[in-house]
Every structure is written in C-alpha cells, then in structure tokens.
Amino acid sequence: xAGPLFDVFRLVYERMxxxxxxxxxxxxEFVADMxxxxxxxxxPIMWLLFFADISIPDxxxxxxxxxxxxxxxxQADDIVIFATSAASLQTKLDAFYAWCSRNFLQVNKLKSWxxxxxxxxxxxxxxxxxxxxxxLRESQTYVGLRxxxxxxxxxxxxxxxxxxxxxxxxxxxxxxxxxxxxQCPPTVGRTLYRAVIxxxxxxxxxxxxxATVSSVAALETAQYTYLRKLLRVGKRASTVALxxxxxxxxxxxxxxxxxxxxxxxxxxxxxxxxxSSALRDSVNLARQGKTSWFLxxxxxxxxxxxxxxxxFIGDSGEIDILRTAVADSARAxxxxxxxxxxxxxxxxxxxxxxxxxxxSWGEAPPLSFRAYLxxxxxxxxxxxxxxxxxxxxxxxxxxxxxxxxxxQRLCRFCEDGVEDEVHALLLCDGSADLRELRATxxxxxGVTHVELSRALLALEPLEIIQLLSVHEGALPTFARxxxxxxxxxxxxxxxxx
Numbered sequence: 001x002a003g004p005l006f007d008v009f010r011l012v013y014e015r016m017x018x019x020x021x022x023x024x025x026x027x028x029e030f031v032a033d034m035x036x037x038x039x040x041x042x043x044p045i046m047w048l049l050f051f052a053d054i055s056i057p058d059x060x061x062x063x064x065x066x067x068x069x070x071x072x073x074x075q076a077d078d079i080v081i082f083a084t085s086a087a088s089l090q091t092k093l094d095a096f097y098a099w100c101s102r103n104f105l106q107v108n109k110l111k112s113w114x115x116x117x118x119x120x121x122x123x124x125x126x127x128x129x130x131x132x133x134x135x136l137r138e139s140q141t142y143v144g145l146r147x148x149x150x151x152x153x154x155x156x157x158x159x160x161x162x163x164x165x166x167x168x169x170x171x172x173x174x175x176x177x178x179x180x181x182x183q184c185p186p187t188v189g190r191t192l193y194r195a196v197i198x199x200x201x202x203x204x205x206x207x208x209x210x211a212t213v214s215s216v217a218a219l220e221t222a223q224y225t226y227l228r229k230l231l232r233v234g235k236r237a238s239t240v241a242l243x244x245x246x247x248x249x250x251x252x253x254x255x256x257x258x259x260x261x262x263x264x265x266x267x268x269x270x271x272x273x274x275x276s277s278a279l280r281d282s283v284n285l286a287r288q289g290k291t292s293w294f295l296x297x298x299x300x301x302x303x304x305x306x307x308x309x310x311x312f313i314g315d316s317g318e319i320d321i322l323r324t325a326v327a328d329s330a331r332a333x334x335x336x337x338x339x340x341x342x343x344x345x346x347x348x349x350x351x352x353x354x355x356x357x358x359x360s361w362g363e364a365p366p367l368s369f370r371a372y373l374x375x376x377x378x379x380x381x382x383x384x385x386x387x388x389x390x391x392x393x394x395x396x397x398x399x400x401x402x403x404x405x406x407x408q409r410l411c412r413f414c415e416d417g418v419e420d421e422v423h424a425l426l427l428c429d430g431s432a433d434l435r436e437l438r439a440t441x442x443x444x445x446g447v448t449h450v451e452l453s454r455a456l457l458a459l460e461p462l463e464i465i466q467l468l469s470v471h472e473g474a475l476p477t478f479a480r481x482x483x484x485x486x487x488x489x490x491x492x493x494x495x496x497x
Contacts, residue, residue, distance in 0.1 A: 305333035357455035
C-alpha cells in the first residue's frame with residue numbers, strides 16, 4: 001500500500017510514543033513493538049483502508065435494496081454477511097475465509113455465529129468457516145442490538161433486555177442515592193432519568209418502530225417503575241399521573257418522536273447511500289402493503305392515543321409537522337386520562353402555578369414538572385404527592401381496593417361523610433387533634449398570606465386544596481399540614497361498613 005495518506009500515517013506511527021498515567025503519576029514513554037495499541041484514534045481509519053479490497057462475491061439470490069445489492073456490512077472488525085440461501089452463505093463464508101488467509105488475518109471462530117432471521121428453516125443447515133463448524137444462535141447482540149431468531153419481531157429480545165436493565169438501574173439509583181442524601185429528590189431523579197434511563201428505553205427505536213402493543217409493553221412497565229420510585233408512590237398509583245406530574249413523556253410517544261427525527265435524517269441522506277436505498281425499498285414494500293420498516297412506522301404512529309397519519313413523504317420539511325402532531329397526541333392522552341379518572345380529582349382542572357385567586361386560575365398544562373416536587377423536606381413532599389395522586393391511606397382509596405361502594409367509605413372519626421382528601425383536610429370535625437391542627441394552619445396562612453386567605457374564601461373546598469398545592473409561598477406550610485393530617489388519620493383504625 002502506498003500514497004500520501006499512508007505516508008502520513010506511517011510517519012505518525014514511527015514517531016508515536018505512549019505513556020500510562022494514574023492520578024498524578026506517569027510512566028516513562030514507550031513504543032508499540034507490534035502494530036498500534038487498542039484505542040488509538042487512527043486505528044479505525046487504518047482498518048477500513050486495509051479492509052477496502054475485501055472480496056465477497058455477489059450472487060443472484062443476494063439481498064437487494066431498491067436494486068442495490070448488499071451482501072455484507074462491516075462495523076470496524078465486526079462483520080455481518082447476508083444471504084437468502086444456505087448455499088450462497090457457504091460460498092460467501094469460503095470467499096471471506098480465503099481473503100483473510102491471503103491478508104494474514106485470523107478469523108475468531110469462537111465468536112463467529114449464524115442466525116436465521118424472520119423464520120427458522122425446516123431443515124437446519126450446517127455452515128463451515130475454515131473447516132470449523134459455525135454455531136447457530138437463537139439470540140445474539142450485533143452492534144448493540146440484540147437479535148432474535150425465528151421471530152417476526154427481530155428486536156423483541158432487545159426491548160426486553162433494555163427493560164430489564166432499566167428495572168435494575170431503578171433499584172440501584174434510588175437505593176444508592178437514598179443512603180447518601182436521605183432521599184433522592186425528584187429534581188435529581190428527573191436529571192438521572194434523562195441521562196441514564198431514557199437512553200435505555202429509546203435504544204433501537206429508530207430501527208424498530210413500535211408497531212404492536214406488546215413491542216413496547218416491557219419498556220412501559222420499566223418506565224412506570226422508575227417514575228414511581230422517583231415520586232415515592234406505590235404500584236396502585238395511576239400511571240397517567242406519573243407523566244402529568246414529572247413532565248416526562250410516555251415512552252411510546254418519546255420513541256415515536258425519535259423515530260420521526262430518524263426518518264427526517266434518512267430523507268436528507270444522499271441517494272447513493274445504502275440507507276437511502278433501504279428507505280426507498282421499505283417505502284415500496286409499504287405501498288404494496290407488505291411488511292417493512294416504513295409500514296411498521298406507519299402502524300406505530302397510528303397506535304398513538306390520537307393517531308398520526310404518516311404518508312409517503314419525500315421531503316424532510318414535513319417531519320416537524322408530524323412531530324408536532326405526536327406532541328399533541330401525548331398531551332391529549334394525558335388530558336383525557338386525567339379527566340376520566342375517578343381517583344385523580346385533585347389533578348382535574350387545577351390552576352396554573354401562577355394563579356393567586358379565581359380570576360387568575362387559568363388551567364395547568366397537562367405535562368409539567370410540578371412546583372411541589374421541589375419542596376426540600378422529603379416527608380412533606382411525599383405526603384403532598386401521595387395526597388394529590390390518591391396514593392394515601394384514607395378510606396376513599398384503601399376501600400377502593402376492597403370494592404366497597406364509594407358512599408360507604410366513611411370517615412373513621414365522624415362517620416358523617418366519605419373519608420376523602422377534601423373531607424380529611426378541610427371538613428372533618430370528629431377529632432380534636434385534627435380541629436386544632438386545622439385552626440393553626442388557617443391562622444398561620446392568614447398572617448403570612450393575607451391575599452391568599454381572602455382568595456380562598458371564594459373557593460369550593462376542592463378548589464382550596466388545588467390552589468394551595470400550586471401557591472409557591474404557601475406550599476411549604478400546606479405540605480407540612482398535609483403530612484400532619486395524614487399522620488393523625490394513620491394512628492386510628494379505618495372505619496369499615
């Protein structure tokens with residue numbers, strides 16, 4: 001091999017020196033006696049140049065993408081060879097082994113494997129590489145994606161593996177941080193979600209659209225688990241509140257948005273790139289109603305709460321319109337679920353966080369990181385969170401589990417009304433401790449927030465709780481009041497009809 005580029009690299013490697021550093025200590029400089037060390041920034045380029053003349057023959061039954069034959073791909077030294085028949089694959093393996101032998105390369109036969117994609121053949125063929133049997137794998141990871149043999153969804157195992165990783169990380173993150181900082185605050189938990197959890201939940205969403213309900217079910221469960229730990233609520237807490245309170249998108253919508261961004265990238269690629277050929281081929285199959293990536297993308301978008309129609313577009317400029325439609329669908333999903341919930345009454349039609357009275361009420365956005373999640377005292381914050389999400393120990397929620405009719409879930413103190421959030425905080429007079437606590441709260445609020453106290457007089461009991469839960473100045477006092485009220489109720493056995 002010769003030429004200016006090779007001369008430059010030869011010069012670089014002749015003069016290159018290495019050293020090892022640990023903390024403040026460094027070793028003496030040394031040279032690489034054979035080749036270059038792993039991790040050298042130029043090594044991938046040199047490998048690609050060395051590999052440029054690889055000889056694997058094109059055969060009549062090769063895979064073609066929009067007329068472009070594609071029989072093998074190389075990711076540095078990770079090589080994949082495609083064929084649609086056993087005879088063709090063996091021919092390609094023989095040619096590849098011969099090329100490696102001519103170029104003084106040794107194939108790692110222990111790491112070599114083959115896998116049928118889409119369907120398992122009736123008779124399992126045998127493949128040899130340099131006289132050594134190539135093993136059949138039912139599942140294997142290639143360039144970060146776990147493939148599964150004999151399944152229409154090649155990436156189902158990949159999604160399951162990523163969901164399992166998130167479940168493990170969820171427990172690890174909160175167990176470690178809770179020990180170090182008393183309790184991991186939601187602000188930190190949300191940052192860690194974006195940095196650590198989201199990459200796992202979205203990995204592969206560009207090549208594997210969520211065309212079925214089951215394809216994303218494991219990822220949804222894993223997302224629920226993390227967000228429940230973040231908010232400190234139990235498994236019975238409504239799933240829609242996990243998103244409405246944190247501002248985090250349901251994973252199906254997040255993956256749909258990234259899918260569209262990837263499609264926008266594909267539409268901007270030069271036509272002679274393999275990925276452009278793959279897109280054209282996929283679109284052609286979708287036009288015929290045949291299984292393809294583009295058809296799966298259309299199905300994935302149609303499965304959203306408010307279906308999004310993906311037409312056969314040819315311009316990346318239309319992607320922003322589709323992404324806006326996905327965002328609108330996510331908001332509609334959360335809004336509709338909140339409105340139809342019988343337990344999330346405190347989250348329905350609540351005021352925006354700038355509201356100070358009925359005149360400035362407005363309506364809170366359906367997806368937002370709520371102000372009460374920034375409260376610094378963990379017990380106060382968790383108590384208010386559980387009150388708003390109906391994940392508390394009041395009868396209205398606990399007797400729901402036992403299928404007790406709503407009108408029979410009476411207050412444990414006065415037995416004069418349903419023991420719900422409004423009754424417990426504002427109405428019940430069956431406990432002296434409760435009356436004293438409530439009176440103290442109103443006196444404190446009247447002194448420190450005079451205008452707020454006047455505004456509360458014009459509101460219904462439910463609206464009073466809603467305004468107090470968004471009023472930045474009153475939030476710390478109100479959250480402490482909620483914690484103390486729930487503590488009083490927890491010390492007395494629940495009334496059962």
